[in-house]
Amino acid sequence: MRKDAKLNCPYYLDNAATTKMSEKCAQVMQNYACEAFYNPSAGYGLAISVAKEMATAKKSLLNKLGAAKGDIIFTGGATESNNLAILGSLRNGNWEYVFSAGEHPSVYNVALHLKQLGFIAHIIPLQVNGQVDYEALEKVLNEKTRLISVMHVSNETGAINDLVKINNLRNKYCPKALFHSDGVQAFCKLLYNLDSIGVDLYSISAHKFHGPKGVGALYVKNKQALKNIIYGGGQEGGLRSGTENMPGIMAMVAACNMAKVKENYEHVKAVRKSFLDVFINEKGVSFIETDSPFIVSVSFTGVNGETLMRVLENEVIVSTGSACSAKYAGNRILQEIGLSVERIKSSIRVSFDTEMSEDEAAQAGGIILHKYQELREKVK
Ligand code: PMP
Numbered sequence: 001m002r003k004d005a006k007l008n009c010p011y012y013l014d015n016a017a018t019t020k021m022s023e024k025c026a027q028v029m030q031n032y033a034c035e036a037f038y039n040p041s042a043g044y045g046l047a048i049s050v051a052k053e054m055a056t057a058k059k060s061l062l063n064k065l066g067a068a069k070g071d072i073i074f075t076g077g078a079t080e081s082n083n084l085a086i087l088g089s090l091r092n093g094n095w096e097y098v099f100s101a102g103e104h105p106s107v108y109n110v111a112l113h114l115k116q117l118g119f120i121a122h123i124i125p126l127q128v129n130g131q132v133d134y135e136a137l138e139k140v141l142n143e144k145t146r147l148i149s150v151m152h153v154s155n156e157t158g159a160i161n162d163l164v165k166i167n168n169l170r171n172k173y174c175p176k177a178l179f180h181s182d183g184v185q186a187f188c189k190l191l192y193n194l195d196s197i198g199v200d201l202y203s204i205s206a207h208k209f210h211g212p213k214g215v216g217a218l219y220v221k222n223k224q225a226l227k228n229i230i231y232g233g234g235q236e237g238g239l240r241s242g243t244e245n246m247p248g249i250m251a252m253v254a255a256c257n258m259a260k261v262k263e264n265y266e267h268v269k270a271v272r273k274s275f276l277d278v279f280i281n282e283k284g285v286s287f288i289e290t291d292s293p294f295i296v297s298v299s300f301t302g303v304n305g306e307t308l309m310r311v312l313e314n315e316v317i318v319s320t321g322s323a324c325s326a327k328y329a330g331n332r333i334l335q336e337i338g339l340s341v342e343r344i345k346s347s348i349r350v351s352f353d354t355e356m357s358e359d360e361a362a363q364a365g366g367i368i369l370h371k372y373q374e375l376r377e378k379v380k
Pocket residue numbers: 016017076077078079080104106151153154155182184185204205206214215216322323324
């Protein structure tokens with residue numbers, strides 16, 4: 001248990017699945033639910049002022065994303081943002097769509113759906129370091145490419161794809177193609193600037209950076225390039241009908257404005273190091289070296305990752321992979337980067353956050369090491 005925590009709760013190391021919402025965000029939600037509750041599309045003064053606040057909220061997000069131009073479309077989370085980005089880009093004709101094999105199910109399953117519908121969808125393999133195989137990507141790009149969708153940071157391994165490189169490939173082989181990236185595990189965690197990356201579409205989700213669940217956004221460089229996938233009253237410039245979730249939107253923007261990205265990044269880097277240092281002399285433990293300090297996939301030779309997760313859960317919460325695919329056997333991404341079945345079965349995902357100190361990370365690591373050694377003795 002966390003000795004110094006106010007709540008008697010276990011160490012939480014599953015921040016890639018979701019983060020705890022801050023009190024400040026809860027207050028903002030309360031305000032827009034119970035006080036400034038007006039529908040931003042209504043025509044009277046109180047509603048118009050809510051609509052103005054929504055417009056300011058969009059500017060804040062654009063600013064944090066480092067995008068001087070473009071728009072923000074509010075959605076019900078990144079699953080919806082990803083669906084809108086891909087399905088909204090579909091066009092009749094002989095077009096081709098390109099995805100990385102490392103995508104979250106909210107992109108990957110759309111790619112499979114496109115294939116079933118008869119579209120040409122290329123799924124590009126990953127390298128052993130978890131990044132997309134840029135050479136294989138380069139080979140499929142051509143003037144018929146309509147969309148490239150490659151995530152920024154992998155939610156399974158923490159691998160960071162080189163989006164600038166992909167943008168250069170796009171400009172070289174298919175300058176008219178749209179470039180989408182799922183930025184869920186990067187936004188408010190890494191320092192970057194969308195304008196210098198050059199993406200056209202970028203998905204984010206509030207609950208990954210201490211905002212509420214069920215709200216997200218899609219950055220759209222040029223709205224003309226996208227079509228709506230939901231029909232209705234024409235909110236969000238026609239791209240996402242439905243009354244905007246103002247409590248969620250305003251809380252998401254509050255969470256984003258509060259995030260001290262550089263400071264948090266440095267802190268989490270130290271936390272991750274402190275955690276991994278615990279395992280330095282334990283040969284049975286290995287991890288995938290990737291660039292985001294927020295996520296690490298660790299394997300424990302000779303024990304089952306799922307069993308380890310369950311025996312730990314009263315003291316340390318980890319996961320065996322993305323919560324969105326936890327119900328399915330195996331781990332598609334770890335398979336894709338070529339890990340053996342044994343190693344995949346013995347893997348857990350650990351994901352860090354700013355709320356944990358270096359000492360706590362070492363303590364949590366110590367508990368995991370101890371449980372691992374106990375389990376390994378039992379299965380011998
Ligand atoms: N993409 C990535 C990379 C994710 O990690 C997640 C959340 N697991 C999503 C998309 C889906 O986000 P949401 O929960 O907001 O639908």
